[in-house]
Amino acid sequence: MAIEEDPKQKKQCEILEDLPGVGPATAQRLKELGFNTVESLATATVKELEAAGIGEKKALEVVRAARGGMELSFIHADELLKMREKILRLSTGSKAIDALLEGGLETQTITEFYGEFGSGKSQICHQLCVNAQLPRERGGLAGGALYIDTENTFRTERVIKMAEHLGLDPNEVIKNIIFAEAYNSDHQILLLNNADKIIKENNIRLIIVDSLTAHFRSEYLGREMLAERQQKLNKHMHKLIRLSQAFNAVAVVTNQVMAKPDVFFGDAIHPIGGHIVAHTSHTRFYLRKSSRGPLRIARLESSPALPEGEAVFKVTVNGIEDLTEDDELEGRRKR
Numbered sequence: 001m002a003i004e005e006d007p008k009q010k011k012q013c014e015i016l017e018d019l020p021g022v023g024p025a026t027a028q029r030l031k032e033l034g035f036n037t038v039e040s041l042a043t044a045t046v047k048e049l050e051a052a053g054i055g056e057k058k059a060l061e062v063v064r065a066a067r068g069g070m071e072l073s074f075i076h077a078d079e080l081l082k083m084r085e086k087i088l089r090l091s092t093g094s095k096a097i098d099a100l101l102e103g104g105l106e107t108q109t110i111t112e113f114y115g116e117f118g119s120g121k122s123q124i125c126h127q128l129c130v131n132a133q134l135p136r137e138r139g140g141l142a143g144g145a146l147y148i149d150t151e152n153t154f155r156t157e158r159v160i161k162m163a164e165h166l167g168l169d170p171n172e173v174i175k176n177i178i179f180a181e182a183y184n185s186d187h188q189i190l191l192l193n194n195a196d197k198i199i200k201e202n203n204i205r206l207i208i209v210d211s212l213t214a215h216f217r218s219e220y221l222g223r224e225m226l227a228e229r230q231q232k233l234n235k236h237m238h239k240l241i242r243l244s245q246a247f248n249a250v251a252v253v254t255n256q257v258m259a260k261p262d263v264f265f266g267d268a269i270h271p272i273g274g275h276i277v278a279h280t281s282h283t284r285f286y287l288r289k290s291s292r293g294p295l296r297i298a299r300l301e302s303s304p305a306l307p308e309g310e311a312v313f314k315v316t317v318n319g320i321e322d323l324t325e326d327d328e329l330e331g332r333r334k335r
């Protein structure tokens with residue numbers, strides 16, 4: 001039996017109070033926990049609801065009802081394939097990067113871009129906010145974007161430039177981007193935990209956390225705080241995965257790097273966040289600057305089903321672009 005939702009049940013359960021066993025008091029408690037929609041509740045865990053003082057039995061009942069009255073169960077791989085057909089792809093604006101991904105960033109999983117300051121992480125995030133609004137046949141998701149900014153680097157002016165370059169109405173484009181600045185890691189967690197209603201009401205198909213790790217890195221110092229930091233990061237990323245699944249959205253996080261001394265090869269560059277971030281990001285890119293001005297190199301380091309590879313792209317006034325023939329020629333001359 002597949003996890004297909006019963007359409008009748010789904011129709012009845014538009015809001016939390018429609019779910020069997022959910023009265024106004026329970027609905028209020030669920031909302032306080034950040035579960036404002038039936039969709040987000042469908043990917044909740046019983047433990048999370050218990051934290052709000054909802055008994056285990058009731059929690060199980062509520063989550064099951066939100067899933068459309070069906071229990072999650074084992075399915076055949078061909079059904080899994082059918083579920084994967086729902087996955088959409090979002091173009092990065094660079095054909096070279098899209099080719100590494102066989103089309104673009106996938107919905108329902110997290111894609112991570114890590115790299116040094118100025119390597120183009122935030123520029124890619126800006127471009128994705130615009131691209132998400134393109135129709136499907138142009139590599140978009142025909143939806144809006146949610147941008148959680150922790151470093152105060154989001155610039156509406158950049159989005160306007162990129163939108164104009166793609167022939168979109170910039171005023172429309174900026175209206176479809178919901179922006180929030182996170183002041184510290186707790187605020188960042190809170191914003192995401194309460195994002196479900198905004199995502200649903202605004203047809204959000206792209207959720208960005210830029211940067212995922214900056215606040216955590218500066219607030220949790222020293223070894224004794226590491227375990228707590230990792231635990232919080234883990235929960236935060238899982239919330240992000242579940243939102244991306246519930247709303248068939250692309251999730252993107254950026255990450256900084258640190259240099260670790262390496263015995264044989266000098267300093268090696270490592271992304272922040274250790275195993276937790278590495279294993280929770282399904283697709284991981286390492287971005288670096290090249291010696292040639294606006295050119296950047298994106299290395300696909302890990303993906304569940306694609307080989308590693310590298311692509312060269314450009315950050316220009318128009319956004320993320322592919323190299324021109326002249327760029328390629330110049331590159332060959334320099335080699």
Ligand SMILES: Nc1ncnc2c1ncn2[C@@H]1O[C@H](COP(=O)(O)OP(=O)(O)O)[C@@H](O)[C@H]1O
Pocket residue numbers: 115116117118119120121122123124153294315316317318
């Ligand atoms: N308007 C622009 N025109 C051309 N290049 C730009 C423009 N804005 C930013 N860039 C390029 O993007 C770089 C910043 O990239 P960014 O994505 O902010 O880096 P980070 O990886 O730190 O997030 C700048 O150093 C510059 O090379």
Ligand SMILES: [Mg+2]
Pocket residue numbers: 121122123151153210
């Ligand atoms: Mg940045």
